[in-house]
Amino acid sequence: MTLDATEWDVIVVGGGNAALCAAIEAAETGVSVLMLEGAPKPYRGGNSRHTRNFRCMHSGPLSVLTDSYGIDEYYDDLLLVTKGRTDEGLARLAIATSEDCLPWMEAHGVRFQPSLSGTLSLSRTNAFFLGGGKALVNAYYNCATDLGVTVAYEAQVRHVEISGNRFESVEVEIGGETLRIRGRAAVLASGGFQSDIDWLARAWGEAARNFLIRGTPYNRGVVLKDMLDQGAESVGDPTQCHAVAIDGRAPKFDGGIVTRLDCVPFSVVVNKNGERFYDEGEDVWPKRYAIWGRLVAAQPDQVGYSLIDAKSRDLFMPSVFPPIEAGSIGDLADKMGLPRAEVEATVAAFNAACRPGDFHPTELDGLATDGLEPAKTNWARPLDTPPYYGYSLRPGVTFTYLGLKVDDTARVTGSGGLYDNVWAAGEIMAGSILGQGYLAGFGMTIGTVFGRIAGREAAAHVA
Amino acid sequence: MSLDEFQNAPIDEARRQLEICNACRYCEGYCAVFPAMTRQKQFASGDITQLATLCHNCRGCYYACQYTAPHEFDLNLPQALAEVRAESWQALAWPIGFARLFQRSGLAVALAFVVGFALLFWLARALPNGGGEGFYAQLSHNALMAIFLPAFLLPLVAIIVALRRYWALVGGGPIRARHLLSALHDAARMRNLDGGQGQGCNFEVEDRFSGARRSAHQLVMWGFLLCFAATSVATLMHYMMGWHAPYALLTPPKILGVPGGIMLVVGTIWLARLKRRADPELSAKSVASGEMGFVALLFLTGASGLALYAARNTGAMPLLLALHLGAVFSFFLLMPYSKMIHGFVRLAALARDAQDRS
Numbered sequence: 001m002t003l004d005a006t007e008w009d010v011i012v013v014g015g016g017n018a019a020l021c022a023a024i025e026a027a028e029t030g031v032s033v034l035m036l037e038g039a040p041k042p043y044r045g046g047n048s049r050h051t052r053n054f055r056c057m058h059s060g061p062l063s064v065l066t067d068s069y070g071i072d073e074y075y076d077d078l079l080l081v082t083k084g085r086t087d088e089g090l091a092r093l094a095i096a097t098s099e100d101c102l103p104w105m106e107a108h109g110v111r112f113q114p115s116l117s118g119t120l121s122l123s124r125t126n127a128f129f130l131g132g133g134k135a136l137v138n139a140y141y142n143c144a145t146d147l148g149v150t151v152a153y154e155a156q157v158r159h160v161e162i163s164g165n166r167f168e169s170v171e172v173e174i175g176g177e178t179l180r181i182r183g184r185a186a187v188l189a190s191g192g193f194q195s196d197i198d199w200l201a202r203a204w205g206e207a208a209r210n211f212l213i214r215g216t217p218y219n220r221g222v223v224l225k226d227m228l229d230q231g232a233e234s235v236g237d238p239t240q241c242h243a244v245a246i247d248g249r250a251p252k253f254d255g256g257i258v259t260r261l262d263c264v265p266f267s268v269v270v271n272k273n274g275e276r277f278y279d280e281g282e283d284v285w286p287k288r289y290a291i292w293g294r295l296v297a298a299q300p301d302q303v304g305y306s307l308i309d310a311k312s313r314d315l316f317m318p319s320v321f322p323p324i325e326a327g328s329i330g331d332l333a334d335k336m337g338l339p340r341a342e343v344e345a346t347v348a349a350f351n352a353a354c355r356p357g358d359f360h361p362t363e364l365d366g367l368a369t370d371g372l373e374p375a376k377t378n379w380a381r382p383l384d385t386p387p388y389y390g391y392s393l394r395p396g397v398t399f400t401y402l403g404l405k406v407d408d409t410a411r412v413t414g415s416g417g418l419y420d421n422v423w424a425a426g427e428i429m430a431g432s433i434l435g436q437g438y439l440a441g442f443g444m445t446i447g448t449v450f451g452r453i454a455g456r457e458a459a460a461h462v463a
Numbered sequence: 464m465s466l467d468e469f470q471n472a473p474i475d476e477a478r479r480q481l482e483i484c485n486a487c488r489y490c491e492g493y494c495a496v497f498p499a500m501t502r503q504k505q506f507a508s509g510d511i512t513q514l515a516t517l518c519h520n521c522r523g524c525y526y527a528c529q530y531t532a533p534h535e536f537d538l539n540l541p542q543a544l545a546e547v548r549a550e551s552w553q554a555l556a557w558p559i560g561f562a563r564l565f566q567r568s569g570l571a572v573a574l575a576f577v578v579g580f581a582l583l584f585w586l587a588r589a590l591p592n593g594g595g596e597g598f599y600a601q602l603s604h605n606a607l608m609a610i611f612l613p614a615f616l617l618p619l620v621a622i623i624v625a626l627r628r629y630w631a632l633v634g635g636g637p638i639r640a641r642h643l644l645s646a647l648h649d650a651a652r653m654r655n656l657d658g659g660q661g662q663g664c665n666f667e668v669e670d671r672f673s674g675a676r677r678s679a680h681q682l683v684m685w686g687f688l689l690c691f692a693a694t695s696v697a698t699l700m701h702y703m704m705g706w707h708a709p710y711a712l713l714t715p716p717k718i719l720g721v722p723g724g725i726m727l728v729v730g731t732i733w734l735a736r737l738k739r740r741a742d743p744e745l746s747a748k749s750v751a752s753g754e755m756g757f758v759a760l761l762f763l764t765g766a767s768g769l770a771l772y773a774a775r776n777t778g779a780m781p782l783l784l785a786l787h788l789g790a791v792f793s794f795f796l797l798m799p800y801s802k803m804i805h806g807f808v809r810l811a812a813l814a815r816d817a818q819d820r821s
Contacts, residue, residue: 042533049529052489111660113492117501130659131527132489138526138670256529258486258536318504320486320536 003152004179008034009462010455011170011183013157013223015039016046017133017444018426019189020140021451024108026187026459027147034181035144036155036172038190039218043254044153045137046191047215047399047427047443050256052116052133053126054105054448055441056098063102064112067124071095074125078439081290085435087235093408094433094442097449102127105448109139121286126441132257133444157223160186160422162230165414167422185421185458188412189451192400192427193221194241195253200397203239210302212246214396217253224428227404231415236401236431242438243293248303248392249321261391262316264292265379266361267306268350269393271299274333274342276350281378284364285316290438293395304393305336307347309383315361323389332388351382398438403431410454421461423454473546477511480543483536484524492659493523495649495816496544502819513633515547516812519655521664521676522745545747551632552804555625562800566749569756569801576797577763581789588781597709601781604701607788614795621799622807629808635815642821646813650806653677653684667740676737682730683761684806689723690765709775721772727765731758750802757802763790 010026012019015037027033037044057074058065074095078086106112111130115123122128129136145151152174159171161180169182193199195217200208228234250259265285270276278295282288296304307329326332333343353372359365359381368377404424405413412422412429426447433446481500484490491497495517503510522541530536549566556562565572588601595603649655656664656677663674697716700706710716735758743751767787774783798804 042531111492111662113659116488116491117498129489130492131523132487132529134529135489135527142671251535254529254534256487257489258483258530260486314504318482318486320483322482 002179003034003150003174004181006032007182007184008032009183010034010185010187010458011036011181012187012189012455013160013170014046014187014189014191014426014428015044015151015153016189016191016426016447017048017051017136017140018428018447018451018454019046019187020048020137020144021448022187022189022423022425022455022458023144023149024140024147025452025455027144027149029456029459029463031459031462033144033147033149034183035149035151036157036170036181037151037153038156039153039216041153043216043218044141045134045216046219048137048447049134050132050215050254051129051136051441051444052257053122053128053441054098054102054444055126055439056102056445057095058099058102062099062127063106064114064127065102065124069125077125078434078442081437081439082435083437087432089408090406091433094446094449097453098445101445101448101452104452105136108143110136111139122440157190159226160188160223160230162414162419162422165416165418166420184462186423187451187454187458188223188227188404188422188424188428189426189447189454190223190428191216191219191221192241193224193402194219194397194400196220199225200241200400203400203402204241207297207302208241210394211241211243211297212248212250212255212259212394212396213253214244214246214250214255214259214398215253219427221400221402224402224404227412232419233405233413233415234402234431235405235429236403236435238402240402240436241400242290242398243297243395244289244398245292245296245304245393246396247319247321248394250394250396255320255396258320259396260289260317261306261319261393262289263306263308263312263319263391264288264393266312266315266381267308268347268376268383269304269306270338270343270346271305272301272303272338274339274346276346276374277304279374279377281368281376281380283378284362286440292393293397296393297395302395305338306391306393307332307343307383308389310385310387310389311381313389319391321391323391325387325389327386327388329383329388332390336390336392347383350376350380351384354380354382399427399430399443401431401435403427403429405429405432406450409457410450411457421458423458425450425454471550473543473550474508474511477515477540477543477547478506480538480540481506481511481514483530483538484540487530490524490527493527494519494521494655494659495813496655497524499816499819509632509634511547512551512629513812513815515544515551516629516633516808517655517816518544518548519653519664519809520545520746521656521658521666522741523658523665523672525745526665526670539745541745542747545745546749548805549747549750552808555628555632555808556799556804557621557624562804565756565797565800566753569750569753570759571752571756573756573760573763573793573797573801576793577760577786577789579789580792581785584788584792585782585785588785597707597775598780598784599707601784602788604707611792611795614792618795618798622804625799625804626807626811629811630815633812633815635811636818638814638818642814642817645817646810649813650684650810653680656680667737669742675733679730679733679737682726683734684730686723686726686728686730686765687761689719690727690768691723693717693720693723717772720768724765724769724772727761728769731762731765734758735762754802760790760794760797760801764794 009031113130353369553562662672
């Protein structure tokens with residue numbers, strides 16, 4: 001069957017969690033559904049491939065989740081990271097609906113497991129996927145296929161054709177051929193633009209060319225840009241992206257979870273000139289890792305260097321790459337391409353500012369430097385026990401904030417009000433809810449909740 | 464066996480992959496390998512051999528992995544660990560060369576052994592039988608014992624040597640009853656093929672889950688154990704009660720042996736079919752023939768036993784008896800070199816894991 005021979009009831013653009021939830025919901029009502037996934041099959045699933053959990057409201061123990069996590073506490077957690085940059089209505093909708101989503105996910109093949117080792121702090125709020133995000137993606141693709149959804153891989157949507165307020169068709173490139181595929185409703189779930197480095201550089205500044213992209217190389221924002229060019233209303237700061245500090249040796253794209261580095265609180269972090277620039281021990285790492293992407297991005301060449309000694313080697317999760325190792329701080333600086341004398345002076349000054357006291361790696365221990373600028377306010381122990389280890393740090397972009405404006409039925413807003421038959425879900429519309437910062441597992445919540453709504457609404461429209 | 468023998472390419476490749484896995488840990492819930500992995504940061508050869516032996520090749524981690532090819536990290540942990548198993552298990556066996564031969568050309572070796580020994584048993588009919596009846600008109604019971612006892616005991620000695628080598632390699636401590644009980648419990652339920660939540664494995668259906676391999680393996684394992692029990696009971700009946708074969712259907716040897724034989728035959732056919740459907744890129748290709756040869760050996764043992772029982776009163780009996788004896792004899796003789804060793808080494812790995820967890 002050629003894809004452009006018929007008019008599809010619902011065309012889903014994208015192939016990640018939100019797209020799959022939409023496709024499944026729509027297909028369950030009996031309408032015909034075509035999914036256009038831009039990536040080849042091994043890379044299907046967008047950034048959902050790299051996710052690991054789902055933040056879920058619950059009034060009592062639910063599946064693998066312990067205790068309870070109420071709507072107000074959840075919303076407060078969101079306010080804390082977004083500093084108020086959220087749409088309260090949509091945010092509360094996402095939170096309140098998340099509780100129903102978890103059993104729905106299980107019923108559609110997703111399996112959960114108790115909190116992973118090293119993540120016990122999340123066992124109450126986040127349900128972890130058995131096998132991680134790709135296992136979830138596989139389960140949904142199998143479910144969608146069983147429901148009769150047609151999936152096209154390496155299907156790059158170039159243009160969403162809208163006439164007046166109505167979606168008519170998509171222009172899509174599949175295997176070098178450009179097709180015009182007609183549909184009666186569209187769900188746009190094709191992510192943000194973080195993998196288009198040129199766009200990132202235009203938005204953020206030239207320094208962004210040195211950023212690494214943690215997820216899929218296929219989120220280039222083509223559909224997002226096409227919609228905005230046609231007058232769709234936008235949400236979210238167009239210049240901003242969410243970035244964390246990751247191992248500087250990570251691949252340019254798709255390094256995912258294994259490139260994270262949790263050593264900063266136990267280290268001395270210097271820039272390429274061998275100078276410290278921020279309090280490494282300001283707070284526990286889960287509360288600070290997100291700001292370090294930005295801190296490193298502000299340093300020359302967008303790079304930082306985290307230095308530890310043998311005492312701290314086993315205090316954090318291993319990274320995918322072994323650290324650089326040397327017998328002295330000077331040698332370590334040489335091996336890492338840092339100015340030897342400056343690094344030695346920085347570490348010597350740091351060591352001299354350390355004070356005796358009790359060190360507690362898992363809590364704020366108040367072991368602070370004395371008279372050092374900037375201070376290290378917790379876990380400040382001198383680097384004095386060889387071998388010494390070093391990791392380079394670079395900003396790793398997770399997602400961008402710019403997105404499409406939707407209402408509480410996930411319908412997209414154009415210049416002339418709501419479109420008749422265009423819905424959006426996932427990263428492409430998340431900027432309205434997550435205007436700043438990030439809350440672990442909330443991207444999957446937004447994708448699942450609005451993916452399901454979009455799929456149902458689109459199917460109801462064509463029914 | 465020196466440690467140097469394990470400083471080889473499969474170990475290095477497995478180490479590279481395990482270090483990536485250890486920084487991710489998404490697969491923690493699938494099987495025993497991942498929780499065991501997270502207890503370490505650096506992996507010595509023995510650690511990697513232990514992890515490889517814990518792996519039952521369910522393939523759950525491969526299909527869940529975001530870093531499989533074409534990703535540059537190029538993870539394929541089921542294959543990497545299978546390669547380590549192939550290398551290290553061969554190195555445990557004595558003589559090593561023979562284990563390699565079986566892994567490379569298992570089907571041919573198995574068939575050659577069965578046919579060869581069947582021929583010998585056929586010829587052995589010329590020996591004086593001491594006036595035996597039934598099967599023993601063909602070959603006296605004492606002659607059988609004289610042939611089979613060494614064929615059973617010598618491989619057993621080789622297996623004990625292999626287990627001791629394994630235990631030293633993985634740094635095992637003194638074994639307690641609870642370690643063994645835990646290992647037997649895991650093996651009896653094939654816990655490491657249940658996907659962590661009973662959904663089964665991804666062996667023959669790619670990223671979908673199926674309980675087929677676990678069920679087929681259970682049929683083979685329990686079928687084999689029933690057959691073994693039948694033979695043991697019959698030996699006791701022969702010597703302690705003077706109750707000689709052939710036995711009627713409602714006697715202990717047949718009550719155990721007939722269902723056991725049927726399970727063995729059905730299970731091996733099922734396993735072979737699953738193996739043919741499974742993606743060969745996710746296992747060690749160098750031992751594919753050895754694995755199929757082992758399945759064939761089990762099948763021949765069970766099928767010839769059933770045929771012998773069915774045709775015990777016909778003219779085909781002498782031929783089938785020779786064939787069955789040839790199959791059983793070959794099976795025992797090849798135990799340390801065929802995949803049969805996996806049963807013993809895996810139990811040791813499960814016991815070692817129980818030790819590590821406690």
